[in-house]
Amino acid sequence: MFSPGIEQLDEIIGKCEETLEILREHGMSPQMQKHIEREFSVAEAEAMVGRSRATLSRQEKDADRPVIPMKHPKSGRVRGYTLTQINELRDIFGTSPRRKNGQPCKVLSMQSFKGGVAKSVSTVYFAQYLAIRGYRVLVVDCDPQASATSSFGFIPDHAFTEEDTMIPYIDGKKDSIEYAIKNTYFPGIDLVPSCLPWYEVEFGLFNAVTHADTEEERLSYYQELRQAIRTVEVNYDIVLMDSPPALGMISINILSAADGVVVPTPPSMYDFASTTQYFKMVKRVVQSVAPEKRFDFIKVMPTKVERNKARQMDFLDIMRDRFGLSMLRSIFTSTSAIPNAASVYKTLYDLPKGERDNAIIDMLDEVFGEIEALIRKAWEDVA
Ligand SMILES: Nc1ncnc2c1ncn2[C@@H]1O[C@H](COP(=O)(O)OP(=O)(O)OP(=O)(O)O)[C@@H](O)[C@H]1O
Numbered sequence: 001m002f003s004p005g006i007e008q009l010d011e012i013i014g015k016c017e018e019t020l021e022i023l024r025e026h027g028m029s030p031q032m033q034k035h036i037e038r039e040f041s042v043a044e045a046e047a048m049v050g051r052s053r054a055t056l057s058r059q060e061k062d063a064d065r066p067v068i069p070m071k072h073p074k075s076g077r078v079r080g081y082t083l084t085q086i087n088e089l090r091d092i093f094g095t096s097p098r099r100k101n102g103q104p105c106k107v108l109s110m111q112s113f114k115g116g117v118a119k120s121v122s123t124v125y126f127a128q129y130l131a132i133r134g135y136r137v138l139v140v141d142c143d144p145q146a147s148a149t150s151s152f153g154f155i156p157d158h159a160f161t162e163e164d165t166m167i168p169y170i171d172g173k174k175d176s177i178e179y180a181i182k183n184t185y186f187p188g189i190d191l192v193p194s195c196l197p198w199y200e201v202e203f204g205l206f207n208a209v210t211h212a213d214t215e216e217e218r219l220s221y222y223q224e225l226r227q228a229i230r231t232v233e234v235n236y237d238i239v240l241m242d243s244p245p246a247l248g249m250i251s252i253n254i255l256s257a258a259d260g261v262v263v264p265t266p267p268s269m270y271d272f273a274s275t276t277q278y279f280k281m282v283k284r285v286v287q288s289v290a291p292e293k294r295f296d297f298i299k300v301m302p303t304k305v306e307r308n309k310a311r312q313m314d315f316l317d318i319m320r321d322r323f324g325l326s327m328l329r330s331i332f333t334s335t336s337a338i339p340n341a342a343s344v345y346k347t348l349y350d351l352p353k354g355e356r357d358n359a360i361i362d363m364l365d366e367v368f369g370e371i372e373a374l375i376r377k378a379w380e381d382v383a
Pocket residue numbers: 114115116117118119120121122143145147243244245303304305332333334335336338339342
């Protein structure tokens with residue numbers, strides 16, 4: 001009987017690498033598809049900037065800071081504004097939602113131990129939702145699968161090595177994670193990427209904890225990510241960490257770093273059970289590594305909900321009943337539009353107007369608006 005071994009794995013990896021190379025050579029790599037910046041119509045710009053069409057139009061002729069929208073080359077008619085231009089206008093008119101002096105950068109994670117519950121999709125979409133509203137966002141990819149990194153158009157193990165991840169900081173070779181920050185195609189979103197070697201952080205931190213000489217040193221290994229984020233948070237309003245689907249040192253670090261936690265949970269028995277285990281773990285971890293820790297919020301977010309399936313809707317009722325106020329009111333419904341957009345390296349927020357489904361965008365905006373409000377509430381509590 002044929003039994004595959006290392007040689008066959010080598011052959012498969014070789015074929016995969018070849019395919020990626022061909023995609024890149026033919027300009028089909030995700031990054032190349034990601035350079036077109038979405039434009040916003042004048043009506044959208046009015047709502048986003050909070051100023052009338054007439055005011056925006058006057059700014060075109062402003063001598064100091066003219067903001068000239070994109071126009072049709074022949075007719076000269078206004079086509080729309082880029083997000084960069086809208087942010088410039090928000091700056092000019094003082095309507096940016098960014099945190100004020102004294103309000104701290106907020107660190108969030110969509111976390112759960114269950115695979116495939118939409119942690120990465122929620123992280124990337126929420127980042128885009130926030131950036132469209134004018135926040136400065138940093139996405140920190142903490143998963144060796146690097147889904148978030150890929151969503152921004154990078155082929156992780158081609159674009160990056162461990163030197164581009166937080167590994168040099170964790171190894172003590174760097175004092176800040178500034179070196180690891182990459183701009184993305186999406187204005188307002190920066191990324192600290194991940195790639196396969198990030199796996200080793202899990203073992204490295206575990207090893208460090210088991211060999212720590214003092215309790216203080218041991219506890220410090222659970223705070224590595226929090227410390228890393230502190231070194232750059234001055235430049236951001238919100239930091240989102242994408243979590244791997246497993247309990248381990250990285251997940252505990254994410255929990256220690258988080259001000260707010262959102263637990264994506266599809267309405268099914270298995271996912272509910274997994275979320276229950278997750279909360280038990282959170283309690284145990286917080287008790288043992290950071291008993292004083294306070295979160296701004298911990299919320300269950302129903303994800304991948306199929307509204308036409310009675311059983312799921314019944315289960316949603318059970319979740320609402322059990323979790324009460326610890327659950328978001330909004331529902332992240334299941335839609336094939338999300339994987340479809342991903343297959344052409346896009347998100348629904350990227351799609352041009354004609355291809356965008358407004359009902360789905362409204363659903364997304366409602367879910368993320370509810371989380372945004374929780375963050376804003378935490379800022380108000382500081383003010
Ligand atoms: N609302 C949705 N409707 C339909 N498909 C979705 C939705 N949200 C996510 N998906 C799909 O579900 C799959 C898993 O999503 P995602 O990668 O975000 O999950 P994850 O929890 O991060 O997984 P992992 O545990 O592997 O990190 C992806 O194929 C994604 O396109």
